[in-house]
Amino acid sequence: MELALFDLDNTLLAGDSDFEWAQYLISRGVLDKEVYEARNxxxxxxxxxxxxxxxxxxDFQLKPLARHSREQLDAWHREFMDTRIQPMMTEASRALVNQHLAAGSVVAIVTATNSFVTGPIARAFGIPHLIATIPAQENGAFTGQPRGTPAFKTGKIERVEGWLESLGLCWGSFARSWFYSDSHNDLPLLGKVSNPVAVDPDDTLRAHAEGQGWPVISLRG
Structure with missing residues (x-):
């Protein structure tokens, strides 16, 4: 059995869903352009x-979720998927995901971006598991605060290990484990897997990957 973990933004996606969600809300007039665009x-x-x-x-990212009904947020997200996300889902990314799924790997997205934004994206890729930062809810409405450990830097390792434990698994359950990422922020989790892969990496990650002899690939095709 193998484990295949994927970062999302600028890895599977040819762009950043976090950034684009805020830009989308600005374009709809939901967020004030002058205030939020520079901050984003x-x-x-x-x-x-x-x-x-x-x-x-x-705090910046989740507060807007608390100001609107889930019905309205879901409607905006459907348009966001069509106009912003689908164009960033490359054929190369889909093919790599499908390759791991077809091999019977346990496949998950591991992303700092919150699960409201990323859940539909994971489903669009056909990826069954999502490890993301969780927006807290009360009575079905978002509170504007995160719940638990954000899936960021070393938090990704903590969240992945908790998820594996919930499945009755651990790192040692897998003959090989993969993590694909573009960002030096993901060096902690890249260092945990047996097969780290740098995908269209930033300069810091590229230098590290080349120094360690890790594969460097592109999914932008």
Whole structure:
């Protein structure tokens, strides 16, 4: 049995669903362009630089969910999938996912982006498991706060190990384990698997991957 884990943003997707969700809400007039666009870009730049405060970012990202009904949010998300996400789902990404699924691997997306945004994306790829940052809810409505450990940096390892335990599994259950990522923020989890793969990597991850002899691939085709 093998384990195949995928980062989502700028790995399986040729773009960032987190960033694009905020941009979509700005385009719909849900968020104020002047206030939110610069802030969204600032957080994105911090993520790329490895300086992101995940809790500060989640406060920014999750607060809009608490201001609207789930019915309205779901309607917006359907349009978001059609206009922003589907164009970022490349044939190469679909083929790689399907290759692991066909081989009988246990397949999951592991992403810092919250599960409201990413759940439908995982389903669109046909991936059965999603390990994502969880938005807290009360009485069916989002509170604007995260629940539990965010799936970010070392938090990804904690969340993956908790998920495996819930399935009665552990790292040793697998003959081989894979993690595909574009970001140096994912070096902790890349270091845990037997087969780390850098996908269209940032400069820091590319240098690390080349130094370690890890495969470097592109899914943008």
């Amino acid at each position: 870009q600032q957080f994105f730049d911090q993520y790329k630089a490895g300086t992101l405060d995940i809790f500060e970012f989640l």
